[in-house]
Amino acid sequence: MNYQFSDVQGHPWLGPPIDTRPLFAPEQAALIATLRGLAPADWRKEAVPGWTVRDLAAHLLGDFYGRLARDRDGQVGPGFAPGETLEAFIDRINEEWVVAFSRVSPAALIDTLDLVGGQVVRYFESASLDALSLGVSWAGVDPAPMWLDLARELTEFWTHRQQIRHATGQGTDPDPQSMSVVLDTFMRALPHTLRDTTAPVGTQLRMCVDGPAGGTWTATAAEDRWSLAEPDLGHPAAIVHLDAETTWRLCTRGIQPDTALARAGIEGDRAVAEAACRIVSIIV
Structure with missing residues (x-):
């Protein structure tokens, strides 16, 4: 889809x-x-x-x-x-x-x-x-x-x-306040990142960034798009664990997805997890 x-x-x-x-x-x-x-x-x-x-x-x-x-x-x-x-x-x-x-x-x-x-x-x-305002292409x-x-x-x-x-x-x-907001912004690219990933409605991906600047974001497959608006139901199809340094550098292509995947902890559906690790939050 x-x-x-x-x-x-x-x-x-x-x-x-x-x-x-x-x-x-x-x-x-x-x-x-x-x-x-x-x-x-x-x-x-x-x-x-x-x-x-x-x-x-x-x-x-x-x-x-x-x-x-x-x-x-x-x-x-x-x-x-x-x-x-x-x-x-x-x-x-x-x-x-x-x-x-x-x-x-x-x-x-x-x-x-x-x-x-x-x-x-x-x-x-x-x-x-x-x-x-101006379009944000990496968020679609x-x-x-x-x-x-x-x-x-x-x-x-x-x-x-x-x-x-x-x-x-x-x-x-190392200031976690600014980095936490930066990472939160970068994660808004997840729905667009997963746009070509086909999954049953309700399928969830949980992205976990460790450390004081980190957090958790859950993308849910809806009828026409993936969404960050739905609550985490507690049984995601895939979970990706990354550290904050790897995450921001991945999102800005300071490192490539293969490098991030090698550092990631992945649980569940690897195809969905790998799709999420193609996230990019800049124009490339």
Whole structure:
């Protein structure tokens, strides 16, 4: 069965809304503190394939400016090239921005990120969670509710900060509050991840992420889609246990599904469990 996701407003199958608005200010402060603490050589280290720490910081600035221009200021941005896919379009405009900012120093990048990031925080803090907003492709929703769009933005900012930390010899930020919200957001991709997984109505998959930032999410096969809205009935067809570090890196493709499966504890229907471990919560 191939579930379709042209949903009506409300999106109950995504699970309860997440209010990430209070987390943008601390995330912004953590980003600036991280960047100000870097040594000059750190800016040249590879943060993600093909991009240095400096490039990734420039990309974040592009995200900040793009969000303000589009949503706060009503600026019409660049369009798709003929035949261009969403993924190719995003890759192209991201690369154009990073190349354009190659002349900007780390010090100037930090100052500008501090200034513009503060404006983004204030804009997000004033947003209405019930409004419709940009689509979230990895959740299969377009348009998406604002709460999911904002949560997606928080996960992107948080993930890029972790990539900078990892590139410069630091581990993942151990603060469980932010990570727990990030993981909760990532799990909203489960219904879309399982869209091609055929199962009798009522079949349940339980995803368990261990540790202080973890939690439990249950996806249930309904008539036309998998849903996170149904209660856990206590007898899931499959259970997947992952640690938090493996989970966030899987969802952002810092590791591949095969690696996550090798680390996972799986009970029950392995086919359903393996399908769930193909989860991805970024645009790839």
